[in-house]
Amino acid sequence: MTPERPAGAAAHPRTSRSPKRARFPGGQEPKRQTGSGEKGLYAALDLGTNSCRMLIARPKGAQFEVVDSFSRAVELGTGLESTGRLGHGPMARTVQALRICRRKLDDHSVSNMRLVATEACRRARNSAEFIRKIQRETGLRLEIIPAEEEARLAVISCAPLVAAETEQLLVIDIGGGSTELVWIDLADVPHEDRRRAILSVKLGLRSETLNPRAKGAARVVDWISVPLGVATLREQFTDVEDDAARFALMSWHFEEQLHDFSPYQNPAPRDGFQIIGTSGTVTTVAASYLGLRRYDRNKVDGLRMTSTQIDKVIRDYLALGPEGRRSDPRIGRERHGLIMSGAAILQALMRVWPTDVMSVADRGLREGLLYAQMTRDGVLTRL
Numbered sequence: 001m002t003p004e005r006p007a008g009a010a011a012h013p014r015t016s017r018s019p020k021r022a023r024f025p026g027g028q029e030p031k032r033q034t035g036s037g038e039k040g041l042y043a044a045l046d047l048g049t050n051s052c053r054m055l056i057a058r059p060k061g062a063q064f065e066v067v068d069s070f071s072r073a074v075e076l077g078t079g080l081e082s083t084g085r086l087g088h089g090p091m092a093r094t095v096q097a098l099r100i101c102r103r104k105l106d107d108h109s110v111s112n113m114r115l116v117a118t119e120a121c122r123r124a125r126n127s128a129e130f131i132r133k134i135q136r137e138t139g140l141r142l143e144i145i146p147a148e149e150e151a152r153l154a155v156i157s158c159a160p161l162v163a164a165e166t167e168q169l170l171v172i173d174i175g176g177g178s179t180e181l182v183w184i185d186l187a188d189v190p191h192e193d194r195r196r197a198i199l200s201v202k203l204g205l206r207s208e209t210l211n212p213r214a215k216g217a218a219r220v221v222d223w224i225s226v227p228l229g230v231a232t233l234r235e236q237f238t239d240v241e242d243d244a245a246r247f248a249l250m251s252w253h254f255e256e257q258l259h260d261f262s263p264y265q266n267p268a269p270r271d272g273f274q275i276i277g278t279s280g281t282v283t284t285v286a287a288s289y290l291g292l293r294r295y296d297r298n299k300v301d302g303l304r305m306t307s308t309q310i311d312k313v314i315r316d317y318l319a320l321g322p323e324g325r326r327s328d329p330r331i332g333r334e335r336h337g338l339i340m341s342g343a344a345i346l347q348a349l350m351r352v353w354p355t356d357v358m359s360v361a362d363r364g365l366r367e368g369l370l371y372a373q374m375t376r377d378g379v380l381t382r383l
Contacts, residue, residue, distance in 0.1 A: 040379075041067065043105055043113035044369035047142060049077035049120040049176030050231050050338065051280075052097040055366045056108050059379040063160070064370055068104055072097045073334045077120040077177050081235045086124045091133070098138045105140075112377075114369045116145045119177030119229065147225035151180035152201060153368030158276045158361050159198035161302055164191040167272035169198075170263070170353060173364060174279035174345050175229040176338075179254075181349075183263045185219040187272075194218075199375050222262040228254055230281060234341040243340075244318055250344035255352060264352060275353065278361035280335060281342025286360040288313045288330040295332075301362035307350050310358065314343045 042064070045054040053071040057064040074094045079087045105113065121127040121144045135141050154173035162169060169184040182201075189197045197218040228236075233250050240246040258264045286300045289309055317325060317339060325336045350358070374380045 041108055041110045041112065042370055042373050043108075043110045043115075044366040044373070045101060045113070045115040045140075045142070046365040046369070047074075047076065047094065047098075047115075047117040047121070048365075049080075049118070049178075049229055050075055051176065052076075052094060052101070053366055054101045054104070055370060056104065056110055057370055059374050062381045064374060064380075068108060070097075070101055070104060072100075075231070077231050080120055080124055080177075081232055084124065085126045086120065086130050091130055095134060095137050098134055098140055102138045102140055112373055114373060115140055115142045116150075116365070116369065117142050118145065118150050118365070119147075119175060119227065119232075122147070123177070123227070147178065147180065148223070150175075150178075150365060151182050151223050151225060153365050153372060154180055154278055155182050155184070155201050155368070156199055156371050157363040157365070157368035158278060159195045159371065161276055161359050161361055162186075162195045162198055163274055163359075164194060165272060166194060166274040168274070170273075170275045172275065172277050172279075172282075172346075172349055174277070174281045174342055176231040177227065177229045178232070179226045179229055179345055180223070181226070181258075181261060182223040183221040183261075185221050189218055199371060224258070224261045226254070226257045228257060228345070230279075230338040230342040230345070233345065234338060237341075243321055247318060247340050247344050250341055251348045251351075254345050255348040258348075258352060273353075273355055275349075275355055275358045276361050277346065277349075277358050278364045279342065281339065281346055282358075282360055283362045284331060284335055284339055285310060285313050285343065285346065288316070288328075291330065293329045297362045300360055303360040304357045305360060306356055307358070310346065310350060314347055317343060 040058050041056060042058070043054060043056045045052070050073055051071060052074045054069065055066055056068040057066045074090065074097050076086060076090045076094050078090045079085075117127070117131070121130065124130070127144060131142055131144065151173065155171045158171050167185070167187040169186060171182045171184070173180040184198070184201065186194050186197065201218050201220060233254060236253070237246050237250050240249060283300050286303050286305060287295055289305060289312075290299055290303070292299065317331075320328060325331055325339060326333075328336070331339055371380075
């Protein structure tokens, strides 16, 4: 059964704080930066609350081929919860990471790029000043995108993992500073077109609200951006000393933020329902389930995990305790301090929408940025 919404009603974006109503005029994406370099290369940079990550790729058939990549935990959001501002240390670390990104872009003569910042910069009072500092010291122009654009790009990145039989799709993207959930109705889309329809999804834009039931179109039932991610949720419960109690409190606190999300009140049936999880938390849980001591994207991306398997990994994390998680090679040094807040979010979502299987996506905002650019330029073959 499709989650209920009054006939003809459009999807309404919600956040558990006052939402920011930024819109792109006419539903268009900002123009990308261009240069005179090698044609065919695209770059996508995601500056989040915890990490700075970039991909450089070229189109290849219906997908793309990664030419170079960069990832560094800059912890930009450290202290933001208490001060409302980006700190000097985190900003310095971020600028240093962005200098490396600039060198890579120059080395590859990238001519098509989109460089974005998300929740930490959306919330910080000094973010505009920081963006100017980045441009002054690295030459890179970053745009702070609204939560709805972040959610849309996460959905686009997952298009290749959408099953032909999927009629109700929930995409979850657990970030450092926020978690985006998007519920999509694909029941009116022919099976063979469902992946392609995902690439055209728009959230809260006028073109969609005019005809939400267009034949062959994916319909966004609802979406939400919860300002709680692995870093911000952890910061709110640092005063709870007991590991298991802290985990339980984080999980229930996150679930409380979902009450205004319409599918929370109208869960989908098991048949034709697919959850796709994209985030470092989800891929770490998958790697732990597989027992990978060295991460292998080819084994993780597209993996299907049952609720029982996910619960077992989370119970294992709790049994290890903080010290055990710190030394567990499956988790990794950069993620051990964040894995339990991420697992608390994941457990809450699997508790609210009990389903037998979750699809694991080692993809997210960067991949969505690449797909969006390449699709717009018509350089990808049909999915």
